[in-house]
Amino acid sequence: MYITKNNFTKFLDSLKKDYDVFVPVKKDKQRFYKRYDTFSDDIVLGEVRAFEPLKAFYSRAREKVADGFKPDATFAGNKPFAVVGVKACDLKGFKVQDFVFFAKGENHDYEDPFYIKNRHDNLIISSDCTCAIDTCFCIALGIRPYPKEDFDINISEISGGFLAQAGSDKGKDIINKNSDLFQDEPHGASDKRDAIRAYTAKQVEKNIKENEIPNQDLFGDIISKNYDSDIWKDEAKACVECGCCNTVCPTCHCFLLYDQKNEDNMARMRIWDSCLIKDFARVAGGANPRHKLWMRLRNRFDKKFDFFPKVANIYACTGCGRCISGCPAKIDIRKVLKRLVKNA
Numbered sequence: 001m002y003i004t005k006n007n008f009t010k011f012l013d014s015l016k017k018d019y020d021v022f023v024p025v026k027k028d029k030q031r032f033y034k035r036y037d038t039f040s041d042d043i044v045l046g047e048v049r050a051f052e053p054l055k056a057f058y059s060r061a062r063e064k065v066a067d068g069f070k071p072d073a074t075f076a077g078n079k080p081f082a083v084v085g086v087k088a089c090d091l092k093g094f095k096v097q098d099f100v101f102f103a104k105g106e107n108h109d110y111e112d113p114f115y116i117k118n119r120h121d122n123l124i125i126s127s128d129c130t131c132a133i134d135t136c137f138c139i140a141l142g143i144r145p146y147p148k149e150d151f152d153i154n155i156s157e158i159s160g161g162f163l164a165q166a167g168s169d170k171g172k173d174i175i176n177k178n179s180d181l182f183q184d185e186p187h188g189a190s191d192k193r194d195a196i197r198a199y200t201a202k203q204v205e206k207n208i209k210e211n212e213i214p215n216q217d218l219f220g221d222i223i224s225k226n227y228d229s230d231i232w233k234d235e236a237k238a239c240v241e242c243g244c245c246n247t248v249c250p251t252c253h254c255f256l257l258y259d260q261k262n263e264d265n266m267a268r269m270r271i272w273d274s275c276l277i278k279d280f281a282r283v284a285g286g287a288n289p290r291h292k293l294w295m296r297l298r299n300r301f302d303k304k305f306d307f308f309p310k311v312a313n314i315y316a317c318t319g320c321g322r323c324i325s326g327c328p329a330k331i332d333i334r335k336v337l338k339r340l341v342k343n344a
């Protein structure tokens with residue numbers, strides 16, 4: 001199906017009745033999500049991923065998970081979210097988040113009702129990347145810069161409008177409900193979409209080549225072979241333990257529970273946690289199995305490139321590059337991977 005830009009604005013207005021709609025906007029060189037009210041010129045539906053990871057719409061950075069220790073916790077928010085302009089690297093993050101919170105596999109005891117409700121209720125309107133920034137390296141992780149799965153509707157920007165593809169029954173229903181805004185695909189539209197996809201992929205491939213980023217085929221035993229390497233100590237020298245690399249990452253999912261005393265009751269809160277922070281693994285008796293910063297840096301790579309491939313058959317990195325742009329110490333995951341592969 002095809003939808004013109006004008007009609008897409010009407011489509012967003014229609015979605016607003018049932019969803020809190022979030023769209024990516026661009027300010028200076030940065031893209032971030034904003035609640036949609038009316039269409040504005042700063043909305044960018046193509047280009048590249050926003051600064052915030054998609055996970056922020058599924059497990060909030062801070063949320064109440066129980067009131068007075070009752071098991072029937074109230075869910076935050078009145079309406080579900082519709083997140084528009086989600087990119088393929090963020091959708092790949094679901095593979096890890098779903099594995100953790102959906103209780104898949106025989107070793108899982110718990111499932112997360114908040115995450116599951118959000119996965120069920122929220123709507124994803126993803127979009128193709130139409131360019132790459134210099135930190136993008138998704139192709140090294142086997143991801144193309146356009147969504148293939150895990151969306152309700154995907155849009156591909158071509159001149160004057162978007163090609164739209166439903167990826168779920170919910171997506172089909174929404175397109176049907178707004179069928180007056182959609183039309184048959186114009187002649188040659190798929191060819192134009194494929195040309196933009198090929199152009200974007202070439203830009204990512206250029207990044208990979210210029211930065212000599214190794215392909216995931218070479219990641220097999222880079223952690224075990226480098227477990228006692230000095231690379232960890234060397235890379236950790238500049239780390240300031242801010243935790244940004246974890247919080248911006250679409251696959252990182254660790255959280256911390258704490259109890260908060262309100263005026264008349266206690267609330268159990270959940271906040272995102274970061275494995276780079278000293279107390280992350282500290283136990284009640286005071287012992288800390290990863291008391292050195294380099295151990296925590298190694299642990300981050302261990303989880304992403306050794307633990308998750310073993311338990312879920314996936315690398316817990318999507319090549320989105322957020323941790324590269326976010327790290328104040330300029331620790332670049334691509335360079336660390338390059339060192340690990342070279343030294344393995």
Ligand code: SF4
Pocket residue numbers: 245248249250251252316317318319320321322323324333
């Ligand atoms: S580790 Fe870095 S590049 Fe990989 S998914 Fe997380 S934020 Fe993106």
Ligand code: SF4
Pocket residue numbers: 238239240241242243244245246276326327328329330331
């Ligand atoms: S973002 Fe950089 S400085 Fe901050 S914790 Fe991660 S590696 Fe360390």
